[in-house]
Amino acid sequence: MTASLIARAAFRTALVLIGVAFVTLVVLLPLATVFEEAFRKGWSYFAEAVSEPDAVASIRLTLIVAAIAVPLNVIFGVAAAWAIAKFEFRGKGVLIALIDLPFSVSPVVSGLIYVLLYGAHGWFGPELQAMGVKVIFSVVGIVLATVFVTFPFVARELIPLMQEQGTQEEEAAITLGASGWRTFFSVTLPNIKWGLLYGVLLCNARAMGEFGAVSVVSGHIRGQTNTMPLHVEILYNDYDIAGAFAVASLLAGLALVTLIAKLGLEWRYGGELAAARKH
Secondary structure: OOHHHHHHHHHHHHHHHHHHHHHHHHHHHHHHHHHHHHOOOOHHHHHHHHHOHHHHHHHHHHHHHHHHHHHHHHHHHHHHHHHHHHOOOOOHHHHHHHHHHHHHOOHHHHHHHHHHHHOOOOOOHHHHHHOOOOOOOOHHHHHHHHHHHHOHHHHHHHHHHHHHHOOHHHHHHHHOOOOHHHHHHHHHHHHHHHHHHHHHHHHHHHHHHOOHHHHHHHOOOOOOOOOHHHHHHHHHHOOOHHHHHHHHHHHHHHHHHHHHHHHHHHHHOHHHHHHHOOO
């Protein structure tokens, strides 16, 4: 083996070791600590912490918000990706920039924007309150904030995938007499289904774990507007460390389920998903 090959092998090994060490210190050890602290006081305390009324309310609210925000983002993401990838229109670049906007804006800032728009002294707040509609410090505001911070995920997975596939199949279907909806459900949707599912997984994981924007618009009302991340913060501030880690372990478990599903999709449909992430 020549000296250059030895040097390359050593360099590659060093990079792998650095990567493994970084992932261990930044990801694996903190994750293990979450579960260790969650069960430090035993199974009975863990069960009590995750089943007390405020914790149950936070879990229920988190699932409700995700159940509303994710389908809305699926509808928007598919429509936006279809329009951008399949058609040419004025303002296309602006639409793409708007889709990427939540990636560049702090979630806290986005929450403050909603307070400015729909708060009691906001632009539309007084009119909405006069009609009996409450946005800020309610489930409505939490859903809106969550939709804002998560809506790029589905669209950004589908746009490059649809662009890669082109428009030939859709044009052939329309030439044969298929309507727009029939073309979408019979041709477009089957071609993007795995990329769509990948985007849904990422969107759902972010929706359940969102903290910054939700914290601003929720009002931290116990048992009413606290999602799981907010409930963890409250428990930690109340020095209930074991309880905070117990609820946090549920979030970590959801993240692990999402990761396993993501890895399963990449393993089985790696080629299509790689095309979906190609820019």
